[in-house]
Amino acid sequence: MKRFIFFLLIGIGISASAQDLTGIWRGNFKGEQARYLEALGQESRYKIELQVDQSAKAFSGVTYSYLTTVFYGKATCRGTVNPSTGKVFLEELKIVEVRMSGRSDACIMTYFLQYSKIGNEEFLEGSYSSMNTTDSTSCGRGRVFLRKVQTSDFYKEPFLLKKEAEKKPPIAKAEPAKPAPKTNPETKPNTGTAKTTTTTTKTPTGTKTTTTTKTTTTAKSSGTTKSTTTTSSTTKKTEQPVVKPAIPQPLTSLPPQPKLDTIKKVDVKPRLTLPTPKVISSRQNELVQTITTDARKLIISIYDNGTIDNDTISVYHNKKLVLSKKRLTDKPLTIEIELSEEDDLHELVMVAENLGEYPPNTSLMVVNAGKKYYEVRITSTEQKNAVVVFKYEKPK
Structure with missing residues (x-):
């Protein structure tokens, strides 16, 4: 059993060293008073979203804490990750946007998280502590759970959009096809045999001409060569077919016209022009x-x-x-x-x-x-x- 746990921890460490926190993480957090709030019928689970950009062992980004996307707190953040253990430390730096109702207070949060990966799913889980930005009193502690996702409940930060644009593969340009290499025909030795060449040409007037050339080479014992060439030409006349122009036929009937009772009239009501208040x-x-x-x-x-x-x-x-x-x-x-x-x-x-x-x-x-x-x-x-x-x- 101990050996199994040992190998499991090694697997988590390797996963953490290969991971990249850059992206969007979304989940929820519960405070220490969760059971008390649930007993009163109030919502105890708040949502949280992180958008981070990692470089080496450090990262920066923004956080959202919210019940709905209408009322939320947004803060800048920074943190570090230990590649060998998968430990993640994240602290909110400054609240940059607050939308809240009633007498709610804005709190800065600090997270102590552990990275893990199961299959293709990536998770951050751990604890948090928080501090009131008005008087530095404690806002409480609790547990937090996050999962890496592709979309945001708000909008993607510019640094994430830039990363995505950099990851897109460049458009490949088609290279022009290279011409096939020219090959020289093989030269065969003169064996002293007769060679006959036939050439056929067609004149613009439709006359077909066939020319046959016969060359005979004879080698003599004295070392001289006698060559005789005979050329004959035969002309054959072929008639071109005569194409008669098409004679347009008169129209016997007009194309069908739509009936009056099938035409739909569309009434467009003009917008009434109201006086300016x-x-x-x-x-x-x-x-x-x-x-x-x-x-x-x-x-x-x-x-x-x-x-x-x-x-x-x-x-x-x-x-x-x-x-x-x-x-x-x-x-x-x-x-x-x-x-x-x-x-x-x-x-x-x-x-x-x-x-x-x-x-x-x-x-x-x-x-x-x-x-x-x-x-x-x-x-x-x-x-x-x-x-x-x-x-x-x-x-x-």
Whole structure:
């Protein structure tokens, strides 16, 4: 049994020395109070995502800690890996983005992990400790489990995109084919036999000419050679077939025409031109983003971006009021928009009705466009509205 464990540890060490942490790792972590929270019916398991770039025994990257992709904390990180043991140390350096609700505190985390590989799956598992960034008090300890994945719940960092581009094989250029080497015909010795050559040529007038050349070489005992050449030509005339031009036949009937009752009339209703609301015409309107999509239907969800502080907005769709003085929370305000070739341009204007407790008025727009999602971070004030434009493009 001990021998088996010894070989197993050797296998893990070899795997760790050959691995590369570069990529995306996703999993979850549980704190010491997990059982207490579960007893109260609260969520005890938080999600975590790492995006790291390894160079030799060190690496750097970013971390995400979140319950959903709407409310999360993002931090920069760095760490080291021991190739011989597979031990991984990772520490968060600085929180660069926070979106949280209520009175939540942001905490910096430190991880102590062990790398392992089973088949094609790679794992990081271990413990963590955390510290409050406000007063340096402990946020608790717990366990963490991560698995290497191909996709991100957020977006791939530029350093990962650069790595992927470097790994793509170069496009092979086709080399021109080399010409076949020329070969000289073998020269046979003169054996004194007769050689007959027949040549056939065809003249442009269709006359076929055959020429036969016969050469006889005779060797004499005196060392002299006598050569006699006889040439005969035969001309044979062949007639070319006469091709008669095709005579166009008159049309006996017209092609079938569609019946009047089979033609469908498409009524395109022009969009009504609405007057510009005063709150739009009297304020500056800043274009935040233009989204081009081939989706016929958009589902737009709007949340408070950051701390929930009573931000209130109104939303206009093509100058029509669709949301009036709605408070932003962690629950979405939803708008649905239908797109078509006839009605391909849509404009949403976000108007700040107040600045909340912490100005300015900020919101997060999440756009579900078929198989694609877009996130738009919006800032509006009492002097400036935020505009998002959606443009329909027919699938290619």
